Amino acid sequence: MLKGKAFKFGDDISTDDIVPGRLAPLRSNLPELAKHVLEDLRPDFVSRLSPGDFLVAGKNFGLGSSREHAPLSLKMAGVGAVLAKSAARIFFRNAINVGLPLLICDTDAIDEGDELEVDLASGKVHNMTKGTQLASGRMAEVMLRILEEGGLVEYIKKYGDFELP
Amino acid sequence: MGKTLAEKILSWNSGEDAQAGDIVIARVDLAFIQDTTGPLTVRQFRASGFQRVANPGRTVVFLDHAAPSPNRELANDHRLLRQFAHQVGAQLFEVGEGICHQLVAERFASPGEVVVGADSHSVTAGGLGAFATGMGSTDVAVAMALGKTWFRVPESFRVCLRGDFPRGVYAKDLILHLIGSIGADGATYRALEFTGETLSKMSISDRLTVANMVVEAGAKVGLFPSDEVTKGYLEEHGRGQGYRPLAADPDASYERTIEVDVAGLEPMIAKPHAVDNTAPVQELRGTKVHQVFIGTCTGGRLEDLAVAASILRGRRRHPDTRLIVGPASTSILIQAMNAGYLETLVEAGAGVVPPGCAACLGVHQGVLGDGETCVSTGNRNFRGRMGNPEAFIYLASPATAAATALAGEVADPRGFL
Ligand code: SF4
Numbered sequence: 001m002l003k004g005k006a007f008k009f010g011d012d013i014s015t016d017d018i019v020p021g022r023l024a025p026l027r028s029n030l031p032e033l034a035k036h037v038l039e040d041l042r043p044d045f046v047s048r049l050s051p052g053d054f055l056v057a058g059k060n061f062g063l064g065s066s067r068e069h070a071p072l073s074l075k076m077a078g079v080g081a082v083l084a085k086s087a088a089r090i091f092f093r094n095a096i097n098v099g100l101p102l103l104i105c106d107t108d109a110i111d112e113g114d115e116l117e118v119d120l121a122s123g124k125v126h127n128m129t130k131g132t133q134l135a136s137g138r139m140a141e142v143m144l145r146i147l148e149e150g151g152l153v154e155y156i157k158k159y160g161d162f163e164l165p
Numbered sequence: 166m167g168k169t170l171a172e173k174i175l176s177w178n179s180g181e182d183a184q185a186g187d188i189v190i191a192r193v194d195l196a197f198i199q200d201t202t203g204p205l206t207v208r209q210f211r212a213s214g215f216q217r218v219a220n221p222g223r224t225v226v227f228l229d230h231a232a233p234s235p236n237r238e239l240a241n242d243h244r245l246l247r248q249f250a251h252q253v254g255a256q257l258f259e260v261g262e263g264i265c266h267q268l269v270a271e272r273f274a275s276p277g278e279v280v281v282g283a284d285s286h287s288v289t290a291g292g293l294g295a296f297a298t299g300m301g302s303t304d305v306a307v308a309m310a311l312g313k314t315w316f317r318v319p320e321s322f323r324v325c326l327r328g329d330f331p332r333g334v335y336a337k338d339l340i341l342h343l344i345g346s347i348g349a350d351g352a353t354y355r356a357l358e359f360t361g362e363t364l365s366k367m368s369i370s371d372r373l374t375v376a377n378m379v380v381e382a383g384a385k386v387g388l389f390p391s392d393e394v395t396k397g398y399l400e401e402h403g404r405g406q407g408y409r410p411l412a413a414d415p416d417a418s419y420e421r422t423i424e425v426d427v428a429g430l431e432p433m434i435a436k437p438h439a440v441d442n443t444a445p446v447q448e449l450r451g452t453k454v455h456q457v458f459i460g461t462c463t464g465g466r467l468e469d470l471a472v473a474a475s476i477l478r479g480r481r482r483h484p485d486t487r488l489i490v491g492p493a494s495t496s497i498l499i500q501a502m503n504a505g506y507l508e509t510l511v512e513a514g515a516g517v518v519p520p521g522c523a524a525c526l527g528v529h530q531g532v533l534g535d536g537e538t539c540v541s542t543g544n545r546n547f548r549g550r551m552g553n554p555e556a557f558i559y560l561a562s563p564a565t566a567a568a569t570a571l572a573g574e575v576a577d578p579r580g581f582l
Binding site for chain 2: 029162
């Protein structure tokens with residue numbers, strides 16, 4: 001069970017918003033890169049984030065580049081999970097591969113600062129502040145398994161190959 | 166039931182009867198990384214305990230994004246990648262040799278293959294009929310090591326093209342029009358499959374430009390059938406043996422069909438800060454522009470430099486508008502030299518940078534100043550993309566870009582042809 005408060009963002013948050021190209025020199029220094037996530041949109045995001053808090057966004061989250069540094073640095077900055085109405089394909093897969101949970105649900109029902117509880121196994125999102133419950137879309141079985149192992153590296157270390165259910 | 170192109174290629178490469186919605190494990194024919202995503206691939210490769218790649222001759226490392234390296238950190242990333250390529254026997258393309266997607270098209274991708282790259286514009290090779298898609302660093306690390314990956318077989322949209330391109334209207338205008346009409350998430354997770362009578366008149370350069378940008382509508386892959394045009398291109402590049410004709414079955418099932426009469430199109434432009442924020446160039450006429458960039462994996466091919474040169478020949482860029490030209494590969498650079506395009510462009514006031522991504526991603530060679538505006542032939546205009554969140558990026562065809570360099574403000578190329 002994940003617990004934290006919501007940081008609300010809009011639609012179409014791109015990987016250039018999350019980790020802009022100008023920070024490319026920091027890409028081999030992830031702890032430093034993580035201090036800058038989303039700074040062009042919200043300069044105080046990282047400083048206000050407590051470990052486990054949720055990034056709540058609108059549609060098409062993570063569009064753009066394939067840079068896996070985007071979900072990795074969100075995770076390293078302390079984001080517990082991303083909740084969005086929809087997510088770009090490469091970002092979604094990357095997030096799961098690095099062990100950052102990403103749930104698709106109707107985020108209109110969540111406001112900035114709401115306290116949330118997320119149960120990954122059932123995909124249920126409990127909005128404690130509003131006393132409401134949200135269901136999230138089910139992800140492919142292979143993705144769930146990768147997430148359960150904590151990411152693709154751990155999964156491959158364990159199985160040595162892809163195991164389709 | 167018949168198969169879409171996506172279903173066909175994934176069936177061949179997985180040995181399954183692949184249908185949209187299935188999850189399959191497919192053989193990977195080509196896996197590549199570049200210098201901004203590659204270092205993480207190398208680390209994840211090592212963290213997973215891998216020593217070898219499945220297919221060294223089809224594992225490629227490109228130094229193109231920040232090349233020549235602009236600083237110490239990126240120079241060290243280049244070092245790491247050279248060492249890795251040497252260690253596993255992968256092919257290495259050095260600084261100045263060109264942009265990964267252009268080199269993949271020239272040297273590697275063939276119809277019916279599965280191509281994965283740690284770069285979202287890996288979809289470019291769909292112009293040659295390859296199931297080509299972008300993935301993250303870790304996925305590509307695993308694909309390199311195992312020679313395979315998993316895919317969810319995508320549902321396909323069919324894009325039917327008819328008519329001839331009017332004067333001054335190009336493949337870039339077509340794809341901007343398409344993205345503008347379906348939206349930046351209009352094709353998320355889908356394959357876009359192009360068909361129709363217009364195809365026989367579209368060069369591989371045109372097809373690569375269109376396939377390149379399908380990811381800006383969220384698509385997983387943009388597929389062109391493989392035909393005589395494809396055959397000609399492969400032969401020209403000494404790879405005729407890789408040709409095989411390839412088309413979707415006539416009774417394949419599509420989630421949606423989009424019809425475009427290209428004869429009705431006009432020059433298009435994408436306004437800041439979203440690729441689907443499109444408008445006809447006419448509506449933006451007069452917008453002051455500080456920098457024009459003709460290059461990238463979308464708009465840096467020989468045909469692009471040719472059209473720009475034809476507009477700039479015997480003329481001079483506007484004094485307040487700088488012009489940066491970046492050929493997409495060494496072979497394009499040489500051909501542009503031999504054809505006299507480079508001389509024309511330089512005489513018109515262009516600064517030419519070596520083949521590579523150059524100004525496209527905002528690390529060097531054309532970072533914008535605060536409040537400045539750029540017209541680029543690239544594929545992304547997100548806030549901050551060219552190194553400065555206070556700058557404004559417009560995307561257009563090479564012809565529109567060249568006309569804009571002359572006028573110093575957004576200009577319709579039809580007035581200059
Ligand atoms: S030219 Fe631009 S879009 Fe193309 S690969 Fe390079 S950075 Fe990416």
